[in-house]
Amino acid sequence: MKIAAGCLALIGLIGVSPGLAQDFSVPTYGVVGPNGSIHMPDRNFRSSWPSLGAWTILDDGEAAGQHVVYTQPGVIEHYLEHGAFPDGAVLVKELLETETGNYTTGTAAYAAETTGWFVMVKDNHDRFEGNDLWGTGWGWAYFGADDRDLTTTENYRSECKSCHIPARKTDWIYVEAYPVLNAE
Numbered sequence: 001m002k003i004a005a006g007c008l009a010l011i012g013l014i015g016v017s018p019g020l021a022q023d024f025s026v027p028t029y030g031v032v033g034p035n036g037s038i039h040m041p042d043r044n045f046r047s048s049w050p051s052l053g054a055w056t057i058l059d060d061g062e063a064a065g066q067h068v069v070y071t072q073p074g075v076i077e078h079y080l081e082h083g084a085f086p087d088g089a090v091l092v093k094e095l096l097e098t099e100t101g102n103y104t105t106g107t108a109a110y111a112a113e114t115t116g117w118f119v120m121v122k123d124n125h126d127r128f129e130g131n132d133l134w135g136t137g138w139g140w141a142y143f144g145a146d147d148r149d150l151t152t153t154e155n156y157r158s159e160c161k162s163c164h165i166p167a168r169k170t171d172w173i174y175v176e177a178y179p180v181l182n183a184e
Contacts, residue, residue, distance in 0.1 A: 031090055031121060036128030038119055038141035040148045045070055045092060052076070052091070052178040056098070056109065063098040063109030069178065070094070076180050085171060089122040116144045118160075119151075120173075132156065136172055 031039045041049075049070040057065035070092045078086040085091075095118070096111040121139035128134040132155040133141055140156035143149075153159050164172040175181050 036131035066111045087124040091120045093118040
């Protein structure tokens, strides 16, 4: 009975919403609905989830954007131990505009306003066959900054997968860009 009460307390603590899929081995923080719909995590993910790393997007050699990638607690440790993302792992790539300024250390580009988020959820069991947001072992969705409650993604094959083809040998994720996944 203590174990069941502890599990219920843990579910309440991590914020899994009632009615959302909860059969993932790593808590998905309420981002997956029973039909495979994908939602943004709670607004505090930036302060409570570790960052995997960041990308600077260049346009003609100038910083044109920054992407910061977060995952829920426990995913990094699992990846380091097993060499793979655990079932239910959530990756959130926040897209940010950049601004440039002159500082005592030199000219620097830094993250500014958020323009949107990509959310991926690891699925080792093909739970949502027939749902066009799911395939190749992941759920895929994009949310614009103007409406974080509604994904604009309709089909991951035509809207998401093509950018990840070069990373297919590393489970569709560019793991080389995330130093915490390459700990030595």
